[in-house]
Amino acid sequence: MNCTGSSLPETPETGQPLWLLAELTYRCPLQCPYCSNPLNYDQQKQELSTEQWIEVFRQARALGAAQLGFSGGEPLLRDDLEELIRAARELGYYTNLITSGMGLTFERMQAFKDAGLDHIQVSFQASDAELNDYLSGNKRSFREKLEVARTVKALGYPMVFNCVIHRQNIEQIDKIIELSIELESDYVELATSQYYGWALKNRDHLLPSEAQLKTAEATTNRYREQIKGKKRTQLIFVVPDYYEERPKGCMNGWGNLFLTITPDGTALPCHSARELPIEFPNVLNDSIESIWYRSTGFNLFRGYEWMKEPCRSCDEKEKDFGGCRCQAFLLTGDANNADPVCAKSPNHHLITDARNNAEQNNPANSEMIYRNRKNSQRLIATG
């Protein structure tokens, strides 16, 4: 998050959990092949109760949390969402609903408004029904999303239009941007997929070639120029780290800003961390304060002591913290390694190999794996 002004005290060693992501449920009507939920989500069916969630909100707020994202799965599948929004807003949160829009009626959106919801982010998969419905694995999704997006604006909400960009839709990015502008979106997130969990399984289907990426960036810049001074829409294009030579400063540092609570109450420093071989604490057993400041999981990668070479002696470690722990683990088998995105990493070839593979016309030689119960169970069974 931005920080303006100089009247703040020195940044404390451990930042406050300013961003709370509440993954209310893993249930979802869509089956996007780049879903950020864990591969074995079907094993985790427990969900916190209304009262337990509100207690989480209360404790995190006391520690400084100001942004609250209602996410999932599909958060609309929780019948108590109105109640959760109301409680969060009363606590002083800025409340964000991160939704596919599926099944969202005008009446419910109005009820959310009355409860104090601040903003709605609607995810799209593509700019036309055919590809959108193919990618989401749901035949009605595009039509419903359009309707929802129009209603979001009609009710006066700020709207973030989110579309994960990847090999299958990157060549229609112009149409995606046009759709987002036509829908009067306030912010447009064109975030290239990140390769964890489901997206890593489907990487060959998703990773664009360098040429595709460059064209997409140029197209985005062209639209930025075109709407400058005319529209308030802000286009945000997030480059995939696979095409960088240095890793991203993931989550602004481990356990430094961002707190995810999963449906069953497990607390994570980022929404992918469940893939790490680490026992993370649960809000049903410990207070958020104790989890954030004192749990083993949240302290593992704070500071620089845990680092191996080349990170340990690197003069950029304070900028990128060695990159992403999940990516280091998933690709190299050791979460303490440098993120292989870094050109200094001895494992960097893992990234360049994937890039080279993406240069082919048809890089994938197996079917795309949709995120659904059947596939989750199959992946659990095969380990």
Add this chain to the structure above:
Amino acid sequence: MTQTVSPEHVLLSQVPMINRLFRFQWEPASECHVLLYPEGMVRLNESAGAILTHVDGQSSVNAIISKLQQEFPEGGEDLIQDVIDFFTEAHNELHWIEFT
């Protein structure tokens, strides 16, 4: 910038309001004013916080300056220019502010 506005003239009589994309509030845990917007937050320094506290969609820039002068009599001549500069930037560049 390609276009120069005359901020002093334009702004003094105008009535600022917070852009609907933002919410202004005091954060007790951080002990500062902030602007919250979709998935983001700007922490404000003391003077920005003091100015925005008086932005209510009713008071003109002039009226806000008077209130601040009462609040901070030690501000002197600089205060007027500081407030004008703040609103100019907050409106033209940061889009925190709209004029009614």
